Structure formats: structure tokens, C-alpha cells
Amino acid sequence: MRILVTGGAGFIGSNIVDRCIAEGHEVAVVDNLATGRRENVNPGAEFYEVSITDADALAEVFVRERPEIVNHHAAQMDVRRSVREPQFDAETNVIGTLNVIEAARELDTRKLIFASTGGAIYGDAETVPTPEEAPLQPVSHYGTSKRSAELYFELYGRLYGMQYTILRYANVFGPRQNPHGEAGVNAIFANMMLRGERPTIFGTGDKTRDYVFVGDVVEGNMLALERGTGETLNIGRGIQITDQEVYDAVAEAVGFSEPPIYGDERVGDVRHSCVDPAKARSVLGWEPTVEFREGVRRTVDYQRERELR
Numbered sequence: 001m002r003i004l005v006t007g008g009a010g011f012i013g014s015n016i017v018d019r020c021i022a023e024g025h026e027v028a029v030v031d032n033l034a035t036g037r038r039e040n041v042n043p044g045a046e047f048y049e050v051s052i053t054d055a056d057a058l059a060e061v062f063v064r065e066r067p068e069i070v071n072h073h074a075a076q077m078d079v080r081r082s083v084r085e086p087q088f089d090a091e092t093n094v095i096g097t098l099n100v101i102e103a104a105r106e107l108d109t110r111k112l113i114f115a116s117t118g119g120a121i122y123g124d125a126e127t128v129p130t131p132e133e134a135p136l137q138p139v140s141h142y143g144t145s146k147r148s149a150e151l152y153f154e155l156y157g158r159l160y161g162m163q164y165t166i167l168r169y170a171n172v173f174g175p176r177q178n179p180h181g182e183a184g185v186n187a188i189f190a191n192m193m194l195r196g197e198r199p200t201i202f203g204t205g206d207k208t209r210d211y212v213f214v215g216d217v218v219e220g221n222m223l224a225l226e227r228g229t230g231e232t233l234n235i236g237r238g239i240q241i242t243d244q245e246v247y248d249a250v251a252e253a254v255g256f257s258e259p260p261i262y263g264d265e266r267v268g269d270v271r272h273s274c275v276d277p278a279k280a281r282s283v284l285g286w287e288p289t290v291e292f293r294e295g296v297r298r299t300v301d302y303q304r305e306r307e308l309r
């Protein structure tokens with residue numbers, strides 16, 4: 001199939017590109033390298049350094065590539081930046097997404113897959129693990145822009161019969177995650193510990209997140225090529241891991257023996273975030289396979305290798 005991956009130079013997108021190419025698909029990547037890296041892009045993919053906010057340039061790529069599938073991962077995904085610069089966040093995540101959807105509609109793209117978020121959309125949910133039907137109460141501009149983007153997919157489904165699958169990810173971790181940003185506590189901890197620096201845990205370490213390994217997320221995207229049309233599906237393990245457990249697992253994998261620094265709780269941080277993957281199991285036949293500690297070991301191995309390069 002001809003697949004266009006937006007954000008294909010980023011952490012999750014580039015892992016999807018690799019898998020698509022390994023399975024014999026023809027892949028094009030659109031990425032403006034805002035946070036992604038050129039070296040992440042598989043040499044077997046056609047690369048376009050284009051912003052999804054540039055509707056004309058994007059439309060040209062679509063005309064050249066005529067993708068059957070669009071896998072939309074490009075986004076501004078820094079929660080704190082979204083609060084500081086809400087217009088920038090909305091421009092990328094709402095207008096940019098609308099540009100992608102419109103370009104796909106013009107060319108009769110068969111299906112779109114959209115990377116949305118669980119934690120940032122459900123907010124402080126009453127039910128944990130949180131199912132898809134739970135109230136949506138984002139507590140950041142990022143969560144709101146992602147939800148807005150979801151609404152456009154739903155609208156285009158109703159108006160034009162557009163086929164789509166929305167995947168709401170838990171906290172994704174694994175090789176190629178950026179250790180310098182706000183997201184990706186595994187990568188941040190691993191990077192610091194490998195340099196002999198003590199990471200900070202904000203709060204007492206009892207906040208929880210649901211960590212899903214990037215390889216499992218890629219598998220969810222592959223299954224969504226043929227299944228789950230018109231559905232919104234959580235992609236997570238449904239298992240809560242505390243910040244302290246993350247610290248301990250990374251420290252063990254690195255061989256780091258110092259305790260963390262405990263900092264002040266950060267305003268706006270959700271206390272517990274964990275999604276219920278039951279629907280993805282039944283609709284996609286998706287099953288997460290990489291256990292948390294194994295995922296941490298693979299992430300640390302990757303970071304260690306990068307340090308040596």
C-alpha cells in the first residue's frame with residue numbers, strides 16, 4: 001500500500017515507518033523536523049520537509065504521492081508549551097490536522113489513522129483504567145487541541161463517509177524517544193543516569209502512568225490498516241506504574257545507585273492516568289506484548305548506544 005506518515009521523523013512515527021517498509025509498503029514521510037530528526041527517517045521512505053500548517057505544500061505532496069493510507073502523527077506534543085503558547089499548539093494540532101484531512105479528502109485517500117492521546121484527554125478520570133466512553137475533561141491546551149482534532153475526523157466521517165481510526169495512546173516509551181523534552185520520563189531518567197546525574201521526581205513518586213512500549217503501539221497502527229474503521233480506541237496496557245517504579249526500573253537497567261531528588265509537585269499534572277485497552281483488544285485483536293521492565297531495558301540499551309556514538 002502507499003502510506004503517508006506525517007511526523008515520520010519523530011519517535012513513534014519513525015518506528016511506524018520502519019515497520020511499514022519492512023512489510024513492503026511504499027512510504028512517504030511529511031515532517032518539518034520541529035522535534036523529529038532526519039536520521040530517524042528510514043532511507044527507504046520518500047522524505048518531504050514540509051509543515052502540515054502549510055496547506056499548499058502539503059496538498060502538493062498528496063498529489064505527488066496519492067497515498068491510500070494517511071497515518072497522522074505530526075503534532076506539537078509538549079503539554080507545557082501548549083499552555084505557554086496555545087495558539088501555536090492549536091495551529092499545529094487543529095489547523096495542521098484539518099489540512100491533512102482536507103488534502104486526504106481531495107484525493108479520496110482510503111483511510112486515515114490518527115494518533116490521539118488518552119491521558120491528556122481524559123484528565124483526572126473517575127474510572128481508572130479509563131474506557132473510551134468516560135467523560136472527556138482535558139486539563140491542558142494540548143489535550144483540548146487533540147480532542148478538537150478527533151472531532152474533525154468524526155465530522156468528516158459523517159459528512160463525507162471518510163474512513164478513519166483514532167488511537168488514544170497512553171504514555172508511549174522506547175527507542176528514539178526524545179530525552180530532552182518534557183515528555184518521556186523513561187528517556188529523561190535514562191539519559192541523566194547514564195551521565196551520572198540524579199533525576200528529579202516531581203512530588204513524592206506516587207503519581208501513576210500507563211506505559212506502553214512503542215513496538216506495541218506500532219502493532220496497533222498496523223492492525224488499524226484493515227480494522228477499527230470509525231472507532232476510537234485506547235492503546236495502553238491498563239497497568240498503573242508509579243514515578244518511583246519508573247525511577248527504580250531505569251536505575252536498575254542503567255546500574256545507577258543514587259536516590260532521586262524529590263521536587264515540588266507540578267501544577268496541572270494529572271495524578272493517575274491509565275487507559276482501558278479492552279476495546280482495542282476486541283476490535284483490533286491488539287495485545288500489548290512488551291512488559292514494562294523489558295521495555296525499560298530496551299530503552300536504556302538504545303540510549304547507551306546513542307551516548308557512545
Ligand SMILES: NC(=O)c1ccc[n+]([C@@H]2O[C@H](COP(=O)([O-])OP(=O)(O)OC[C@H]3O[C@@H](n4cnc5c(N)ncnc54)[C@H](O)[C@@H]3O)[C@@H](O)[C@H]2O)c1
Pocket residue numbers: 006007008009010011012013030031032033034035036037050051052053072073074075076077092096115116117118168169170171172173178183
Ligand atoms: N509519546 C507519547 O507518549 C504520546 C502519547 C499520546 C499521543 N502521542 C501522539 O503521538 C504523535 C507522535 O508523538 P511522538 O511522541 O512521536 O513525538 P515526536 O515529537 O517525536 O513526533 C512528532 C513529530 O511531528 C513533527 N512535527 C511537529 N510539528 C510539525 C508540523 N507543523 N509539520 C510537520 N511535522 C511536524 C516533529 O518534527 C516530530 O517528528 C503525536 O501526535 C502525539 O501527540 C504521543
